[in-house]
Amino acid sequence: MKRTLSSRLYLLLFLFVFFILVLSWFWPVSSSAVSVPERLQGPSAAYWLGTDQLGRDVLARMLEGASYTIGFSLLAIVLSVLLGVPAGILAGMKGGWIDRLFTRIGDSFLAFPDFLLALLLSAVLGPGLFNVVIAVVLVKWIQYSYLVRGITREVTQGQAVLLSIINGSSTAAIIKAHVFPAIRSHVLVMSTTDVGKVMLLIASLSYIGLGAQPPSAEWGAMLNESRAYFTDSPRLLLIPGAAIAGTALLFHSAGDKWRDSFLKEETEAKEEKQRAANG
């Protein structure tokens, strides 16, 4: 009962995030309309979340920022998965020098912390949200391919795959029937958890000026722009800050929850097999 309740809660939260993303596309108020006389106003009927230092509507900027921050994080994750999963399957199935070359490259990426490497790469690539996404993908893809490589190796060395080979299955058929089912849940869990991490990464890089550029209303960039007004209008920092933290937390804990339920399913399946094996 408790489990279904929290599942529903997560579903609602995701729908809420999705709703915000859709809303940001159709929101009638401009996020970049400057109105200096109305600058730094508190929440009112006209401006639900008040205005910023240039008199722009904070709510409109938050909505636009949602599509930047969450949208670009999702884009970065999808690209990392698209790049990392095939590379991991290739290395895991082929082995030999392909695998050795792959692990050498991978180890050199993994030797640095995510943030440091992304910082370095986006500094080299130059400021801009797309460059940040490229930097994040370059950091993240290897983590997916390592995950997938390990599982692929384990699966392809098992007897089920051996029998499929003997039965004349092609490599593509083996990937579809044996490798995909084994990696699916792991990749799903990792990518959900990663959305939060990547959001923080993108927001951090934007905060230090490498990501979204003004007047883009990316949440990290909003934090950066409002630093000077912290004492007078802490709202300008607290709202995007809370949004970043809240959304990151949501994705992270949803990933965690999925991990738990998948692990539970896996252990149950294993126990079932064990029971079957014993009689």
Place this chain on the structure above:
Amino acid sequence: MNPLFEMKDVSYHYPKTASGVRGISFRLFPGETIGVAGESGSGKSTLVKLALGLLPADEGSITLKDISILAAGRKEKLRFRRQTQAVLQHDVRSFIPVKNIIHTLLEPVHNFPERGRALTNGNDRQFAEEWMTRVGLEPDMLDRRPEALSGGQQQRVHIARALSINPSFLLLDEPTSNLDTVSQAAVLHLLQHETAHPERGVLCISHDLAVLHQLADRILVMKDGRIVDDFYKSETWNQNRHPYTKLLVQAGGWNGLEDQGKTV
């Protein structure tokens, strides 16, 4: 008569280790079952992989009918696969995952559609049900997940899968290992009655001489990667058997059967 399957002076050794096989030669004729006995580390598993075309040999030749397995290209290899089947040692993870039993059972029929259609007459479901009955399983088990079956039942499904495509060459690798005693006897009984076919050659590998004695016509004994003894089953208790064979016979706790053997 031409041999169905032949290994000639086949050698293979694993890189960086001393293990492998050396100078393996034997011929398997249609309708015949050859048993290969040996302890773990004797080279049995290497022999299995070589016979299934999963390892390249360092020397020698391996042929099935007119197909040279070591030199086979993609097409030839597929022609070899179409005629070859195997039942391996029981393993909990030997089925196509997250699918029902029927997917595993029909895999060869689906992979070789021409041969498959000729056998199933287009009715896969009925074909699968018939095979389930033939190996002593309930047809409605086809819609269950492999986890729901016992080890012995899983082996029966594998036997059905292997035989359903009517292979010319069947390899049995420790088919009764890892099973409880009752299932072992049942699986052995099934193999005894179902594998034989006048045009089929069967190669059965086991550490258990008693199993081979029930299934095979002729037995090869392997030790340290070589074939050290080769005899027909009626000759098992001859005095001139290789000392290692005698050791295996004793290790099998066969003393009770010895008298029977002499009268065969």
